[in-house]
Amino acid sequence: MELSMTAEPLAGLLERVERELLATDCVRSVDPHDPVRVENPPQPWTVVGCGNYAAVFLHPGHPDLVVKVYAPGREQGIALEAEVYRRIGRHPALSECFHVGGNYLVLRRLHGRTLYDCVRHGIRIPPQAIADIDAALKYAVLRGLHPHDVHGRNLMLHQGRGFIVDLSDFLNPEPCRAWQDLRQAYRWLYRPLIAPLRLRLPGSLLDATRRCYRLYRHLLHRNRRC
Secondary structure, eight states: BBBBBOOHHHHHHHHHHHIGGHHHGOOOOOOTTOOOOOOSSOOOOOOEOOOSSEEEETTTTTTTEEEEEEEOOOTHHHHHHHHHHHHHOOOOTOOOOEEEEEEEEEEEEEEEEEEEHHHHTTTOOHHHHHHHHHHHHHHHHHTTTTOOOOOOGGGEEETTEEEEEETTTTOOOOOOOOOOOOOHHOOOIIIIIIHHOHHHHHOOHHHHHHHHHHHHHHHHHHHOOO
8 A cells, every 4th residue: 555655765764664673573562451662673763652552663764754563463453554544545633654564554754742741741732732633533533434542642742733643543433532531631620720830740640540541431331331
């Protein structure tokens, strides 16, 4: 699968992926509910993010592209994510897929900081970023997708605008309130309290909050089925 990208830069990146990145087998999935681990990535590749299924790498020779490598045993999700990008096409707040390999994707790089890191470091998240994410999710629904697992690590802020960096679960038809709840927290907690005081919340607190939220949603879903 190839989308709009000049052939020469893409071919050079693919050659480096196969020869350098995939040869090391450096991505490991220890727990399906936790981000994958990257051990000793080859130089000059750098890790720009990790999710529950894959890690995202950047090569300095290709600063506008990233490579998302799925961990062994998690490759079954790659076809689903490729289909998501096929439906999305192009949108300013979403990434774009240029190539699908056996266990990796080549994507347009989105610059910025995750909302998770913004809260950790006291960086203000403007309402425009929330509006951008809202609009992108509504666009995804119009393309037949189901926004799922939209949380602070999957959202980015760059020059005051909001972006969504992970669409891998957007074919999951199960209802998901993650974004609605995060938006409510932004309205009722972040804007009146955290932003004005420029509070910096430690990662341990944010991670504990996310675990408690997941447990709460799991218990609520189970009780509704009983």
